[in-house]
Amino acid sequence: MVVGLMIWAIWHIVATLIYTTNWPTKGVLASASYSYMVPLFHQNWSLFAPNIPEYDAQLIYRALPVDSNATWSSWCDVSVAAGGDDFSKLEVIEQNILVQLNHQLYSNYYSVDGVPQFDAMTKTGAYNKALYFAGRLHERLVGPWRSLQIAVVFRFPQGDKAIENSSADSLFFPTFNHSEIRR
16 A cells, blocks of 8 residues: 555656646656546636636527528527527527537638638538527427528627627628428
8 A cells, every 4th residue: 555655656746846847748648647636636717716717608590480481580699599598498599519610610710712611611510519509499489491690799898898888790601591401
């Protein structure tokens, strides 16, 4: 038991040195050190000074019903259309999808000659989750759809950082046709 405690103490000291000093070690030792230190000892200072959100994001959509004479629905917030509010489970799901979608926007969004390119974005799981979420809720509330378009609305706080006093920018994704679903 004493030997095991001594081995753990030596490992703890070595792992702490590697983790805190950012030694240029690579491979198994560095990976093991980070795997040991981060979950147990990493300091998250946001507890004392949390980051205030720099923006608010909402997922909106519009749908074209199956009826051939139908017109596009108006744009609506996905969770609000289903009766959710800021603290509902639907809003939590929407925000989780938006976190993934925003990461993909950061990683894969680009433009050519000022024209947004969505080829890399529309192949991601985050985009497909957003389509699925909006499409299923629309089917449940309104009925089947032929085409669906989603967009992300960003509200950037101004002045006192209140979301209510904010400017909004939107990013509209290309239209998705129900016939494009591969079965």
